[in-house]
Amino acid sequence: MQTDHPTRPSFRQTHPRILLLTSQYFLIGELKAACERLGVDHFFLDFGTKEMDLDTFVTQMVSTLNTFKPDFVLTVNHLGVDREGVLTTLLKTYDIPLASWFVDNPHLILDTYHHIFEGRTALFTWDFDTVDSLKAMGFDAVFHLPLGADPTRLVPHRTQPVDQWRAPISFVGNSMLTKTIKRIQACNPSPRLLEAGMVMAKAFGESGEPQAERFMRHDFPELLSEFDALGTPERKQAFLTFITWQATLLYRLDCILRILDFDPLIVGDPGWNELLKGRAGWRYHAELSYYDDLPDFYPLSTINFNCTSQQMKGAVNQRVFDVPTCGAFLLTDHRRQIETLFEPDTEIAVYRDPDEIPGLVDLYLNAPDKRARIIKAARKRILAEHTYDHRMMSLMETMRQTFE
Known part of the structure; x- marks a missing residue:
């Protein structure tokens, strides 16, 4: 050639x-x-x-x-x-x-x-x-x-709001149920490694360690021989991704359970119907288009709720930029790096522990002026410093x- x-x-x-x-x-x-x-x-x-x-x-x-x-x-x-x-x-x-x-x-x-x-x-x-x-x-x-954020792309498209999108609080995100199952299938671990991996995933999510493999080597060294027995880099990567996605599933489910008293609208994959089966007080909506739907969707929620993937223990996700850009209010989990981007409680509303969620939801649902000030401050900061x-x-x- x-x-x-x-x-x-x-x-x-x-x-x-x-x-x-x-x-x-x-x-x-x-x-x-x-x-x-x-x-x-x-x-x-x-x-x-x-x-x-x-x-x-x-x-x-x-x-x-x-x-x-x-x-x-x-x-x-x-x-x-x-x-x-x-x-x-x-x-x-x-x-x-x-x-x-x-x-x-x-x-x-x-x-x-x-x-x-x-x-x-x-x-x-x-x-x-x-x-x-x-x-x-x-x-x-x-x-x-x-x-x-790209404020030129995150713009409403509809002349009339979609009434079924209105909600006091909503969450847009993946349940991680199918993703976790697929990673288990890809790594095909031994029964012992799978069982121990479930325990490890919960512990990893509760830890401050950002890397699943480093966490395993430090806190679960007894699993290393069976992890190494997976052989190929692809199977090992699949196992570590399974740990990360399962930790995310458990964390998100814990957070979502704490907003069920506020009639939430949950938007995402069908896995939510499995994880929340038998639970009352919530509505489900299938996944929405990032460009065509979400700019119209976010402003119809009094509170847009966010709980970040466990693949990132310190960083913030896309929702932190997108929701304020659309002129909507966001309540998100605190991440270590958030202070380098926004001023918490002034430019962004955060909860530092899941136990704080119900109280903060109740507070912001009943504080329209406070919500409006935070939205305005966040959007101003994004346009000044955080566009693509x-x-x-x-x-x-x-x-x-x-x-x-």
């Missing part, structure tokens, strides 16, 4: 030229739109979800690298980067840096990749807690980059300083 290419000085323009890889994650759409608003030359290469043979993949990449000549390649969660290391080897040949922005736990993703240290790679992570652990893996360039335009500017400048 011919990969000869003319050398070209990089980062010579005001903004770098960026090759965006694949659209399997919603955030690529936000980054593409930010590039357009900022006047950044970019090319979007979508591999989709279909399998692609090696020659086709290399031919398509070589053609794009030779014609577009990017200053760097950008992807989210390493999507578009093949596990065998073909892309990273190709980028090394062309001396083109790779930027991968992780918005899910990188340790539940990278363990199945080969040749991850080929070429010049910068990792950006939404969770500051993973910066040091990624450096410990051997990555030299690791940077913290939180999530954000801000995040792209930060990422581009970091890439320039690191690889120019």
Whole structure:
């Protein structure tokens, strides 16, 4: 395969030229739109979800690298980067840096990749807690980059509200029931490891440790031999993901049970019908479209309730930015990194322990002026500091300083 290419000085323009890889994650759409608003030359290469043979993949990449000549390649969660290391080897040949922005736990993703240290790679992570652990893996360039919002996309579409969406309090999120089951099937643990994993998941969720494997090695060392017996990186990754998702399931269920007295509307997968079977006082709605529905949905809840995935013990999730951007009120669990983004109780309402949930729900349901002040302050902060335009500017400048 011919990969000869003319050398070209990089980062010579005001903004770098960026090759965006694949659209399997919603955030690529936000980054593409930010590039357009900022006047950044970019090319979007979508591999989709279909399998692609090696020659086709290399031919398509070589053609794009030779014609577009990017200053760097950008992807989210390493999507578009093949596990065998073909892309990273190709980028090394062309001396083109790779930027991968992780918005899910990188340790539940990278363990199945080969040749991850080929070429010049910068990792950006939404969770500051993973910066040091990624450096410990051997990555030299690791940077913290939180999530954000795109106020141009989070806009209402309907002229009339959907009445069945109205609720005193709502929660939008996955029950994690099916996801947990699928991870169990993928790792196929021994009966003992599965039983012990259920116990470990609960303990992991109650701990402050952000990494499931590190928690296991410290608190459940008796499981290490059976964990190692899983053999392949894929099965081990599936087991650690099962621990994380099961911890999330237990935590979310505990939080949701505490709002049942307030007639909540639960939006998500059918797993909620299983987890809340026999419980009264709540309504179920199937999953809603992120772009088409949620901007109209959030303002119809007096309180939008949030309980964060246990894959992130310190970082905040997308909902923290989206709900205020839509002009709606959010009550969320406290995370260590939240103070770097918002001023708690002034720009965002938080509960620090699930026991606080009922009292705070009752407080905010009966405090419309307080809710309005927090919504206004949060949205002002987001527009000033936390849009995806801000995040792209930060990422581009970091890439320039690191690889120019």
